[in-house]
Amino acid sequence: xxxxxxxxxxxxxxxxxxxxxxxxxxxxxxxxxxxxxxxxxxxxxxxxxxxxxxxxxxxxxxxxxxxxxxxxxxxxxxxxxxxxxxxxxxxxxxxxxxxxxxxxxxxxxxxxxxxxxxxxxxxxxxxxxxxxxxxxxxxxxxxxxxxxxxxxxxxxxxxxxxxxxxxxxxxxxxxxxxxxxxxxxxxxxxxxxxxxxxxxxxxxxxxxxxxxxxxxxxxxxxxxxxxxxxxxxxxxxxxxxxxxxxxxxxxxxxxxxxxxxxxxxxxxxxxxxxxxxxxxxxxxxxxxxxxxxxxxxxxxxxxxxxxxxxxxxxxxxxxxxxxxxxxxxxxxxxxxxxxxxxxxxxxxxxxxxxxxxxxxxxxxxxxxxxxxxxxxxxxxxxxxxxxxxxxxxxxxxxxxxxxxxxxxxxxxxxxxxxxxxxxxxxxxxxxxxxxxxxxxxxxxxxxxxxxxxxxxxxxxxxxxxxxxxxxxxxxxxxxxxxxxxxxxxxxxxxxxxxxxxxxxxxxxxxxxxxxxxxxxxxxxxxxxxxxxxxxxxxxxxxxxxxxxxxxxxxxxxxxxxxxxxxxxxxxxxxxxxxxxxxxxxxxxxxxxxxxxxxxxxxxxxxxxxxxxxxxxxxxxxxxxxxxxxxxxxxxxxxxxxxxxxxxxxxxx
Numbered sequence: 001x002x003x004x005x006x007x008x009x010x011x012x013x014x015x016x017x018x019x020x021x022x023x024x025x026x027x028x029x030x031x032x033x034x035x036x037x038x039x040x041x042x043x044x045x046x047x048x049x050x051x052x053x054x055x056x057x058x059x060x061x062x063x064x065x066x067x068x069x070x071x072x073x074x075x076x077x078x079x080x081x082x083x084x085x086x087x088x089x090x091x092x093x094x095x096x097x098x099x100x101x102x103x104x105x106x107x108x109x110x111x112x113x114x115x116x117x118x119x120x121x122x123x124x125x126x127x128x129x130x131x132x133x134x135x136x137x138x139x140x141x142x143x144x145x146x147x148x149x150x151x152x153x154x155x156x157x158x159x160x161x162x163x164x165x166x167x168x169x170x171x172x173x174x175x176x177x178x179x180x181x182x183x184x185x186x187x188x189x190x191x192x193x194x195x196x197x198x199x200x201x202x203x204x205x206x207x208x209x210x211x212x213x214x215x216x217x218x219x220x221x222x223x224x225x226x227x228x229x230x231x232x233x234x235x236x237x238x239x240x241x242x243x244x245x246x247x248x249x250x251x252x253x254x255x256x257x258x259x260x261x262x263x264x265x266x267x268x269x270x271x272x273x274x275x276x277x278x279x280x281x282x283x284x285x286x287x288x289x290x291x292x293x294x295x296x297x298x299x300x301x302x303x304x305x306x307x308x309x310x311x312x313x314x315x316x317x318x319x320x321x322x323x324x325x326x327x328x329x330x331x332x333x334x335x336x337x338x339x340x341x342x343x344x345x346x347x348x349x350x351x352x353x354x355x356x357x358x359x360x361x362x363x364x365x366x367x368x369x370x371x372x373x374x375x376x377x378x379x380x381x382x383x384x385x386x387x388x389x390x391x392x393x394x395x396x397x398x399x400x401x402x403x404x405x406x407x408x409x410x411x412x413x414x415x416x417x418x419x420x421x422x423x424x425x426x427x428x429x430x431x432x433x434x435x436x437x438x439x440x441x442x443x444x445x446x447x448x449x450x451x452x453x454x455x456x457x458x459x460x461x462x463x464x465x466x467x468x469x470x471x472x473x474x475x476x477x478x479x480x481x482x483x484x485x486x487x488x489x490x491x492x493x494x495x496x497x498x499x500x501x502x503x504x505x506x507x508x509x510x511x512x513x514x515x516x517x518x519x520x521x522x523x524x525x526x527x528x529x530x531x532x533x534x535x536x537x538x539x540x541x542x543x544x545x546x547x548x549x550x551x552x553x554x555x556x557x558x559x560x561x562x563x564x565x566x567x568x569x570x571x572x573x574x575x576x577x578x579x580x581x582x583x584x585x586x587x588x589x590x591x592x593x594x595x596x597x598x599x600x601x602x603x604x605x606x607x608x609x610x611x612x613x614x615x616x617x618x619x620x621x622x623x624x625x626x627x628x629x630x631x632x633x634x635x636x637x638x639x640x641x642x643x644x645x646x647x648x649x650x651x652x
Contacts, residue, residue: 428467
């Protein structure tokens, strides 16, 4: 079940046996999911009241927040129930109550029509509603002046709609968490209201641990106490279920980028076109903070404007991913500062966290200082960009042709540099992005009817790409993550040969061939080492094929292992390959023959072990055979399901 589905299930359960704790790291999108995905999934039958506990220092204040939020929602959701509500107050006759009910519907419609003008805010709607009530009901102004707690109790529904109470930022309250949970219990247990507690529980546990180590009174073991009650004890009483947020970061970031508000429409378009770049950077690192992504998007707008004014277009994605990488790490406080040099030599920290995405030449000194120190110096930023452009101008003709668009170059540079670029391309000595740029420039020349100094040999170029991709697979250096591409509008203009080369490069990257090749090398190295610890490090790596080379290495390693290591070896093998069967990346049909080959070799090996009277070895081998057999059966079922689906698709 997805996280939001678990929340919906809890909210829709008929019985109430305590609160649900929704936990996760700061900035991982817990509140966003509650206010957007959960609210949308529950629909109009539910009302979510979110109560922030941030900085709260008294229980009474929390109760008042709940009552005010409840009262506001009552005001906004009365509709046909206003008659019963109005009858509860002095001076309001049944006739007046009926008239009031009619008037509320009209006011509500008016508010709906004016919603854009009043910012769709709850406050605006309440003001509009209150104005109408004050004119129609004698003494209604006095009713509105009352504290909500004096008007009505907080109940489990409003106008027939179920109330969901959400207490957010438990760990950020100034109160003891145990006292706050006791307060929340008043609603979840005593009032039977569905209650969700949003918290970063790791911070609560860490805070208790620190307080204990500091010798604070009221602690036993590593847990905070309130009187004789521990945090774990009060939680066990109040919280019926704990749900850890597993964010759909791709979806969240897409929504953030698409809903980004700015009058700089060119930047808005840029964000929309580079959502994938943003997602790739975020997923690459270990920092799970959506708020930092928001900051990065907002702050890069100023950098974007400066770069655009200087005529920089092609490299904007590189600047963007570099900026986002640096910002994410900076917001987390993980960029180290030298006492002598400040932040000048901190690139290694970012490169380590975001390999391939952070390219130090795209992080200008003045931009770095702005991120870390908060001072925007437009002159320094302008000077840094000018220096970067000047350095580019001093590059050799071959370097310029490799990295720039044809129409941005002088003709003498093209005549000198293009033939040299072609020769390096044939030898496989260009970077992947440079092959894409080369194809793009060949297309551009044809589009503007410009005759290149030398006609490209597409057969040699294709061979050069093969060499390049093979070199990448044999290297542990990751392919750059700031990836060039030919515009989808231009792809159809490529010749057949150009299109096939470009498709080969795109497929190589989309299928993550290099990553699978690197993982395979690590697995083979671990097998050859016959070290179980090395194999454990491969457990969670991704593999796209169980080929003959891997099959043979598995068999050779297994035969050499002592009995004490065989059980662990079999367990690691099963964990690695059983989980791959359902993966879309896994070449299941090509892997099947090699699993069968492994089973046959294991069977032969078991026979030899029995003949040599190694009964224990043979027994362990039989267990290995059984596991491999299960994998083979699962593959057969998967292949049958795939065939069935293809046939059904063809029929429809």
